[in-house]
Amino acid sequence: MRKLTKRSAAAITAAVVAVGGAGAAYAYWSSTGTGVVSGKAGSAAPLTVLKTELVGTVNPGTKAGVAFSVKNENNYAVLPSTLTLTGFQAVTSAACDGAATFQQVANAPKPSNWAQKIGKGETVIFTWNDSVQLTANPDDDCQNQDFKFTVNVGATSAESSSSDTIKTP
Incomplete structure (x- = not known):
């Protein structure tokens, strides 16, 4: 067997270090990690219906409108979707049956x-023309009587399909 020279020994040592170093470098470059995220979804805030008023006078055979404002209290834009009038009541006369006399x-x-x-945070004004009327054959006790009703507005998120329905007296 031949005797190793200093030059051969140095070359073998360099080769072993190079291979071992490459293995160490590979170990440093291959790594993984994970993390868990937690959070909470927001919730819908009710809309606010403001400044409701009757536009016109209700008489047999005529219709009146309703003017109202809607304020969006949410942290996102909404699109109005549903609109109804409910809870018709006479205010000034117990003899007048508002529910049987006034209607959407x-x-x-x-x-x-x-x-x-x-x-x-925006407020929009709406006027719903020809939306209130007297029923056929209105009660005579309801002549010249004040009445009230509820404007119900529903809306959906402008970004998704979640809905938010509110009522105001």
Whole structure:
């Protein structure tokens, strides 16, 4: 067997170190990790219906409108979706049956700006024309009587399909 020279020994040592170093470098470059994220979804805030008023006078055979404002209290924009009038009551006369005398007009066209997006914190004014009427053969005790009803507005998130329905007296 031949005797190793200093040069051969140095070359073998360098080769072993190079191979071992490459293995160490590979170990440093292959790593993994994971992390868990937790959070909480927000919730829908009710809309606020403000400044409701009757537009016009209700008489047999006529219709009146309703003007109202809707304020979006959410942290996102909403689109109005549903609109109804409920809870008709006479205010000044117990003899007048408001629920049997006043009613929402079936299929009344929605306000012209009904498809308008209501931004975060914004208030939009709506007028729902020809949406209130007397029933056929209204009660005589309801002549010249004050009445009240509830404007119900529903809306969906402008970003998704979640809904938010509110009522105001």
